Amino acid sequence: MAGENPGSGTSHGADGVGESALLARMLPHLRTGPSVEVGPGDDAAVVRLPSPRLVVTTDTLVEGHDFLLHATSPRWIGHKAAVQNLADVAAMGARPVALVVAVSAPASTPAAVFEELTASLAARAEDDGAHVVGGDLGRAEQLILTVTAMGALPEDQAPVVRSGARPGDVLALGSPHLGRSAAGLALVLAGRVRTRETRVVLEGITDPDAADLVRWHDAPEPDLSLGWTVGRTAHAMMDLSDGLIRDGGRLAAASDATLDLEGGALRGDVDALASLADELGEDPWQWVLHGGEEHAMLAAFAPGEVPHGFRPIGRVLPPTAAGPGVLLDGNPVAGEGFDHFG
Amino acid sequence: MAGENPGSGTSHGADGVGESALLARMLPHLRTGPSVEVGPGDDAAVVRLPSPRLVVTTDTLVEGHDFLLHATSPRWIGHKAAVQNLADVAAMGARPVALVVAVSAPASTPAAVFEELTASLAARAEDDGAHVVGGDLGRAEQLILTVTAMGALPEDQAPVVRSGARPGDVLALGSPHLGRSAAGLALVLAGRVRTRETRVVLEGITDPDAADLVRWHDAPEPDLSLGWTVGRTAHAMMDLSDGLIRDGGRLAAASDATLDLEGGALRGDVDALASLADELGEDPWQWVLHGGEEHAMLAAFAPGEVPHGFRPIGRVLPPTAAGPGVLLDGNPVAGEGFDHFG
Known part of the structure; x- marks a missing residue:
């Protein structure tokens, strides 16, 4: 993705780190399992579901609307973004398997924020047996996380609608x-x-x-x-x-x-x-x-x-x-x- | 999702429409197919993939960074958000099957913008045989779309990494x-x-x-x-x-x-x-x-x-x-x- 903003190619985060350096801090927190055939780093992830009946949901947290930075922590934001998406998969009667996350943030955002968001999102997903298998990183005027959670329904089970x-x-x-x-x-x-x-x-x-x-x-x-x-x-x-x-x-x-x-x-x-x-x-x-x-x-x-x-x-x-x-x-x-x- | 912003429960869009009214304009553009067991409107969608080997990617477009509203149109933004995600699935050698989209926007955003984004995103996905099966709607200081695209790999085909x-x-x-x-x-x-x-x-x-x-x-x-x-x-x-x-x-x-x-x-x-x-x-x-x-x-x-x-x-x-x-x-x-x- 290229940037329309003429300044976006030359700006620096508060820590002076670029996209690659941010990813280097985030990716080690994404532990995958045997179901993950291709994890983060390629064009897309490949995950073996327990059945071909995919269950999928997406939800966003936006700074200033869904949380206030002074009243929460990056660890809790990642946790909450996981929970609200895992809950939607669970509510269909399905167990979550994989998540992807898109994080957009101001250039001034400290690298530690990205790292803590990622670590807590991944840890909370793993608590329910799911892995964060991919993501996207970009800039915005406020911190925004969009998580998509996926699971699968066994062939003999109706979705609980x-x-x-x-x-x-x-x-x-x-x-x-x-x-x-x-x-x-x-x-x-x-x-x-x-x-x-x-x-x-x-x-x-x-x-x-x-x-x-x-x-x-x-x-x-x-x-x-x-x-x-x-x-x-x-x-x-x-x-x-x-x-x-x-x-x-x-x-x-x-x-x-x-x-x-x-x-x-x-x-x-x-x-x-x-x-x-x-x-x-x-x-x-x-x-x-x-x-x-x-x-x-x-x-x-x-x-x-x-x-x-x-x-x-x-x-x-x-x-x-x-x-x-x-x-x-x-x-x-x-x-x-x-x-x-x- | 509840809002932290005390004003967010009482503000109105430029057209004075609420979330339900926006959804009523957006959802009719999401035509589903026989693979879609549960479409938009429940906690999560249920989609039958051609195989259990899920291919998944996510990508975000942010106003001011990835596009400038005066130099594009809502129809093109939806189209581009579809293309950049479908392309990542295609690049693994997989055919896209389903997409979900999270849209965040200022309260002043005209309802027509949401509708045109949705219509063009869905139409472009359908051009490649995929359906938009779910989404999320929320507020932010600028227009932001995060699309997640999913496909599947046949059992006998290696992902093209x-x-x-x-x-x-x-x-x-x-x-x-x-x-x-x-x-x-x-x-x-x-x-x-x-x-x-x-x-x-x-x-x-x-x-x-x-x-x-x-x-x-x-x-x-x-x-x-x-x-x-x-x-x-x-x-x-x-x-x-x-x-x-x-x-x-x-x-x-x-x-x-x-x-x-x-x-x-x-x-x-x-x-x-x-x-x-x-x-x-x-x-x-x-x-x-x-x-x-x-x-x-x-x-x-x-x-x-x-x-x-x-x-x-x-x-x-x-x-x-x-x-x-x-x-x-x-x-x-x-x-x-x-x-x-x-």
């Missing part, structure tokens, strides 16, 4: 907690967070769990393996990216159903965040119902068949006269979750 | 012209180009081919099918992204060989650009030897086995005492091509 929920199903969540990422985000947006490397420094916050919430927001750690293990038996599944109500609405619409959330099942999530919400003057129900970036599995199972690792949080009903949607204890819920262009 | 060139091979190019993209870029960088939709308006240029060169730069149209047809017989192959000398140096290094370019074989390319180069006060040899973004196939074949569609431009020799590298008629070549961080 969003449209399979049936009235009578139990709606279940593959996480013991909900709303933590939103609580962490609230701390960031309130200007209470500074990070030093991967240490969270909080200003004027007494809640002893607050640092963990910021860390969960910056580097969420949902159990994604639920997707390609017990989640395979779900009638419908997705990962929670944009909040329970908004994402639930998508599952409801795809399934032409109503999801009726049980307030009592979410009470523990709300109570766990109540003290911090009180300090910040916020409503913990907002975090639990509308908070995004949890990346936990949301699934509908046949009654009595909710597997270990999932907990019931509601049930699937036929669509109401108003059409498919999400209710809380039978009542409509205000608010719509997050929209990039809304 | 960069490292297979052998002394005695013929170096060949899968394009009748070289340097056109660089000539078009030179016109852009000289400030002579304005586009209106897909019409090129030139200021103070008399060369009758100049508009075609800008168009080639903005929307190159190399014959990529050479990669997965006759290119499969190559000992080594890559696509020309960063210039003949720089990319040739990569192939030479991977193969531990010297590439000796034949000046006479490139004379026609230079002569075709000489008039414009004269007008701009530039050296057409620079465009031919160092110009990037042609995306034509560069390959090494056994002597006497250069297939139709490729033309010989040099030969492969053992490495010199100085190591592997690229020569022109036996002599070293000055200049190094493009480096994003160089």
Whole structure:
């Protein structure tokens, strides 16, 4: 790729290193396995999938929109970029196999940032058995990572799509907690967070769990393996990216159903965040119902068949006269979750 | 994905449309085929590959670095993003099957830009038999597209990597012209180009081919099918992204060989650009030897086995005492091509 910017061929990073030198710091972190026939460094990678039924998803993190550099760390950015993509593969009932990553950044970006992003992305992928097999490096006005994650479905397994929920199903969540990422985000947006490397420094916050919430927001750690293990038996599944109500609405619409959330099942999530919400003057129900970036599995199972690792949080009903949607204890819920262009 | 920016939940695009409305304009352009088991709209796409040997590559175009909006069009940006990724799959000897695209853009970006990008990306992919099966939409300070292209290798076919060139091979190019993209870029960088939709308006240029060169730069149209047809017989192959000398140096290094370019074989390319180069006060040899973004196939074949569609431009020799590298008629070549961080 050549640059349109006349200056781009002569500019230097803060460390004075060029593209080749950056790659030399990044590539050693990409450990491949026996499934990787051709790894980074050629025109494309070649990876042997367990089946020819490719599962693929792509997602981007943009500085200033999806993270603020002063409130996270390059290691967490790489981790989060991995998680949000691995979660989408897992939510189809497939195990991730390979990832590619495109990183664009200002020329002034220290080489260590590229290295830490790469190392953490690769390490988090490997935690779930996947390898980073290729990438692209370029310049932009802010730091941007686009990750594409790939897996495969066995020949005898249907993809677990969003449209399979049936009235009578139990709606279940593959996480013991909900709303933590939103609580962490609230701390960031309130200007209470500074990070030093991967240490969270909080200003004027007494809640002893607050640092963990910021860390969960910056580097969420949902159990994604639920997707390609017990989640395979779900009638419908997705990962929670944009909040329970908004994402639930998508599952409801795809399934032409109503999801009726049980307030009592979410009470523990709300109570766990109540003290911090009180300090910040916020409503913990907002975090639990509308908070995004949890990346936990949301699934509908046949009654009595909710597997270990999932907990019931509601049930699937036929669509109401108003059409498919999400209710809380039978009542409509205000608010719509997050929209990039809304 | 939730946004860190407190304003991002309430801002509006120039057309006042939200994410859902943008998707409603983009998704109808993504026509899928029988290989697409799950298309856009779920957590991930599911695509049946012709074999489980996945070939994958990713590449990014960034406004201000890889294109200037006043000198191209959204249709060409989508086209180019497709070509540069399809070319990398083709250069492995594989036919592209599927693409995913992540688009990030300012909130003020007109909806028509998203729609035209998507339509042209999908159309160009379909020209080579591939489908856009998924994507991601988000905000950034400038327009950014990251495309990931995927294909598959038949079980009985080795990937055509960069490292297979052998002394005695013929170096060949899968394009009748070289340097056109660089000539078009030179016109852009000289400030002579304005586009209106897909019409090129030139200021103070008399060369009758100049508009075609800008168009080639903005929307190159190399014959990529050479990669997965006759290119499969190559000992080594890559696509020309960063210039003949720089990319040739990569192939030479991977193969531990010297590439000796034949000046006479490139004379026609230079002569075709000489008039414009004269007008701009530039050296057409620079465009031919160092110009990037042609995306034509560069390959090494056994002597006497250069297939139709490729033309010989040099030969492969053992490495010199100085190591592997690229020569022109036996002599070293000055200049190094493009480096994003160089």
